[in-house]
Amino acid sequence: MFKILEKDNLAPQVFRYVVEAPEIANKAEAGQFVIIRIDETGERIPITICDANRKSGTLTFFVQAVGKTSIEMSLMQVGDSILDVVGPLGNQSEIERFGTVVLVGGGFGIAAIHPIAQALSNTGNKTISILGARTKELILLENEMKNVSSEVRIATDDGSYGSKGFVTDILKEMIQNNVVIDRVISIGPLVMMKAVADLTRQYEIPTFASLNPIMIDGTGMCGACRVTVGNEMKFACVDGPEFDAHQVDFEGLLNRLGSYLPEEKESKERYLKETPAPCQLEPVSNI
Numbered sequence: 001m002f003k004i005l006e007k008d009n010l011a012p013q014v015f016r017y018v019v020e021a022p023e024i025a026n027k028a029e030a031g032q033f034v035i036i037r038i039d040e041t042g043e044r045i046p047i048t049i050c051d052a053n054r055k056s057g058t059l060t061f062f063v064q065a066v067g068k069t070s071i072e073m074s075l076m077q078v079g080d081s082i083l084d085v086v087g088p089l090g091n092q093s094e095i096e097r098f099g100t101v102v103l104v105g106g107g108f109g110i111a112a113i114h115p116i117a118q119a120l121s122n123t124g125n126k127t128i129s130i131l132g133a134r135t136k137e138l139i140l141l142e143n144e145m146k147n148v149s150s151e152v153r154i155a156t157d158d159g160s161y162g163s164k165g166f167v168t169d170i171l172k173e174m175i176q177n178n179v180v181i182d183r184v185i186s187i188g189p190l191v192m193m194k195a196v197a198d199l200t201r202q203y204e205i206p207t208f209a210s211l212n213p214i215m216i217d218g219t220g221m222c223g224a225c226r227v228t229v230g231n232e233m234k235f236a237c238v239d240g241p242e243f244d245a246h247q248v249d250f251e252g253l254l255n256r257l258g259s260y261l262p263e264e265k266e267s268k269e270r271y272l273k274e275t276p277a278p279c280q281l282e283p284v285s286n287i
Contacts, residue, residue: 001081001083002019002081002084003081004080004081004082005018005058006018006078007076010062010140010141011137011138011140014064014108014138014140015063015064015073015074017060017061017062017063018058019058019060019085020058021058021085024052024059024085024087024088025052025053025054026052026054026057028052030093030118030119031048031090031115031116031210031242032049032091032092033046033047033048033090034046034049034059034061034086034087034088035047035086035215036073036086037082037083037084038072038083040083042069042072044084044215044216044217045215046089047061047063048061048112048187048210050111050112051115052088052115062111062112067264068267071271072271072275075275087218089218089219090238090240091239091241091242093116093185094208095120095123097123099125100125100128100180100181100183101126101128101181101182101183101184101185102127102129102130102171102181103127103128103129103130103149103185103186104130104132104184104185104188105145105167106132106133106167106186106187106189107133107189108188109186109189109210110133110140112187113129113145113185114141114144114145116185116187117145117148121148126150128150128151128174128179129145129149129151129152130152130154131153131167132188134156135160136160139156153170155169155170166192166195167192168199171199172199182205184208185207185208186207186208186209186210187210190211190212190250190254191254193211194248194250194254196209197209207245207246208244209242209248210240211243211253213253214256215236215237219237219238220237223235225237227240227243227252228252228253229243229244229247230244230247
């Protein structure tokens with residue numbers, strides 16, 4: 001059992017948890033994830049580790065209440081315990097001195113990109129973080145990202161904060177202004193990561209994306225998280241989660257993520273009828 005020590009509601013449907021997990025915290029690195037199961041009958045869901053504190057033996061991660069299990073998680077409180085937290089899983093991000101690294105975080109992906117920005121900055125890189133969301137209230141961890149980045153730029157779809165438009169608009173402007181970029185890392189909705197890859201491919205800028213396919217066991221046994229990268233089949237859980245974004249078959253991945261949408265919707269609606277959630281649930285795209 002893994003006890004919840006802290007819980008905060010950072011934005012509509014977005015919750016921050018600090019969980020007691022000393023063995024995992026002692027080994028976790030930037031870019032890795034865990035798989036949690038709330039109870040005996042719960043499904044297994046992958047969650048990126050946003051911070052691992054070796055001294056306190058805690059993990060910090062974020063949950064977005066959009067499906068049945070994540071809504072159940074949003075109802076848990078400080079003092080409650082999660083049945084299973086398995087990890088750290090996946091490969092850590094490649095951390096070395098590249099030069100200037102642009103980190104693109106979209107919506108919920110901002111939380112996942114935070115530890116990578118911190119690790120790259122600590123290694124001596126110039127880190128420029130571009131944060132994007134639909135509206136101002138959905139921009140996560142702005143101050144925290146400023147603390148671990150050389151520079152932070154923000155874009156919102158509705159123009160309520162930062163630049164009006166998309167993260168790719170800011171990235172394109174940087175490229176056209178001859179900003180030297182040695183590497184790009186993007187985490188967020190698949191459509192955003194695909195757009196980033198399509199842009200940087202034209203300029204031959206090395207670009208990496210952290211993929212979030214359907215995942216079950218997290219150890220490469222089930223094959224549910226298979227993705228096509230460079231015309232080869234890869235498993236995101238053991239080969240990733242980060243891949244060369246220019247080689248990823250985003251269209252195939254988008255199609256696979258949509259395979260179970262009717263079942264996911266039915267499960268969520270049935271659960272909400274039985275247990276109304278105390279948070280306002282709006283349509284949110286995970287892909």
